[in-house]
Amino acid sequence: MTIVFLVLGLVVGLAVGAGVGFTLLNSRVSQSLESSRGSAQEIISEASRKAESSRRESEIAAREAAIKIKDEAEAEARQRRAEISRIEERLDNRDAALDRREGEIEKVRSRLAAEEEKLNRREQALADRESEQLRVLEELSGLTKTEAENRLFSNLELELQDRLGRMVRDRTMEAEETADLEARRIIATSMERLASDLASESTVKAVSLTSDDMKGRIIGREGRNIRAFEAATGVDVIIDDTPETVVISCFDPVRRETARISMERLVQDGRIHPGRIEQIVAKAKKEVEKEIKSAGRQALFDAKISGGMHNDLQRLLGALKFRTSYGQNVLAHSVEVANLAGMIAQELGANVKLSRRGALLHDVGKAIDHEVEGTHAMIGGRFAKKSGESDDIVRAIQAHHHEIEMETVEDVIVATADAVSAARPGARRETTEIYIERLRALEDIATGHRGVDKAYAIQAGREIRVMVQPSEVDDRIAAKLALDISRQIETDLEYPGQIKVTVIRESRVSEVAK
Structure with missing residues (x-):
């Protein structure tokens, strides 16, 4: 029982304690909430005051900025109005000046119109007078x-x-x-x-064989060796009944020389088959290329050319060693022309270096004229220009056959030296057909002129003698006829050296004694 009362007392005590504690806690919470509400109200009031202050400050700043922008805009507007006023004033002045000038022009136009009318009346009067005078003259003259x-x-x-x-x-x-x-x-x-040796060559090369049996080895089984040789060298191999000899034919002198060296090596070696042919030809090409470069350098030395030259142009110059023209070696001819041009230029006081260089290169186009379309003079000039030669050198090259106009004394010197070298006895040779054709064309040119009776080409085509009819051509007209014929020969014919034109006028009177 006592324990029950103790338990009940404990429970009651706990309940009372809990109620008192809850009451005290509720009182403290209420006080805390009341204090927090006061603090929050103060914070809100302070924030409102600051916001109001910031708003007023912003409004003031914005108002001041607007006033400033307005003042600037008004100042700029005033400035533009002043500038527009000045422009309008200038335009007004210009309009007034234009009006005055237009008035003056109108007065001048009126005065010119009056003068023009007066001149027209005078011109008409002169025309009438001229017509009248012409009529009188026709009546008086009867014409x-x-x-x-x-x-x-x-x-x-x-x-x-x-x-x-x-x-x-x-x-x-x-x-x-x-x-x-x-x-x-x-x-x-x-x-x-200047004295030089002249060598004559052609478009074929003959290669000597040790025996006629070698021809069969050159041809090979079913012709495979000769086909391989022709394909590797680009030449034609002619094997005929000529004892112990084969002929190599090609228009390209470099390929012809390469083929000649290759054939001689193959004949000397004795081993002839397609593989060996390709090896020998490759070596021969290198040797010929080396010889070409060496010949170019030697030509520069022989012609006394200083200042260097482009490698490609120097190689073309060396390739002329294997080229002939009318039987004359072109490289030897070029060196000879260079020396002649230097001597003539020295005698005349002209530019010796320019004359020598232009003369040495004057036929360089012949090294590639079989590959490029055009005359060798124009081809050589274009290649020299690409190789860095001066315009004076290019013009001297292109003008030496009168394909362009000569402008300097050096151009004339190069052409003269070329003609002198070509005209020397034995320097060149022509076939009979070409020679006869040139003589016939020379006589046809002369007989084509009015008053010419007969014409004869003499001295191997170096002179043309023209017989004229004395009744149609007098002594004075004969001089003009000779000049006309010489000019036409220069224009229509190609020839080495010079051709002399001689016009002969002969009168014969005969009577019979009876």
Whole structure:
């Protein structure tokens, strides 16, 4: 029982304690909440005051910025209005000036119109007077205007022809007196100072064999060796009945020389089959290329050329060693022309270096004229220009056959030296057909002129003698006829050296004694 009361007392005590504790806790929470509400209210009030202050400050700053922008805009507007006013004032002044000038122009136009009308009336009066005078002249002379013009032009033509013939004769005599002796002296001196050996070659090479049995080995089984050789070298191999000899034919002198060396090596070695042929040809190409470069360097040395030269141009120059023209070796000819040009330039006081260089390169186009379309002079000039040669050198190369106009004395010197070298006895040879064709063309040119009776090419085509009809050509016209024929020969024919034109006028009168 006591225990029950103790338990009940404990429970009651706990309940009372819990109620008192809850009451005290509730009181403290209420006080804390009340204190927090007060603090929050103060914070909210302070924030509201700060926000109101910031808003007022922002409004003031914005108002001040707006006032400032407005002031700047008004100032800029005032400035633009002032500038527009000045522009308008200038335009007004310009309009006034234009109005004044237009008025002046209108006055001038009116005055010119009046003058033009006056001139037209005067011109018409002069035309009427001229017509009247022409009518009177026609009545007095008994000729119409057309008949008078024809008669006048006919008389003028005869007079001008007479004067032209006399002028040509006088100028020719004067030139012969002053220039012929000097030109002869310079050319003769240059030719005497230079002497060179001339070699004749052709487009074929003959290779000697040790025996005729070698021909079969060269041909090979079913022709495989000769086909391999021709394919590797690019030449034609001619094997005929000529004892112990095969002939190599090719228009390209470098390939022809390569084939000759290869064939001689194969014949000497005795081992002839496609593989060996390719090896020998490859070695021969290297040797020929080396020889070409060496020949180019030697040509520069022989022609006394300084200042260097592009490798490609120097190689083309060396390739001329294997090229011939009319039987004359082109490289030897080029060196000879360079030396002649140097001597002539020295005699005349011209540029010796330029003359020598242009003369040495004047035929360089012949090394590739079989590969490129065009004349060797134009081809050589273009290649020299690509290789860095000067315009003076290029012009001298292209002008040496008169394909372009000569501009300097060095151009004339190069052409003259080329003609001198080609015209020397034995320097060149031509086939009979080409020679006869050139002589026939020379005579046809002469006989094609009015008043020519007969024409004869003599001295191997170095001179053409023209017989004229004395009733149609007098002494003065004969001088002009010789000049016309020489000019046409220069234009229509290609020839080495010079051709002399001689016009002969002979009158014969005969009577019979009875």
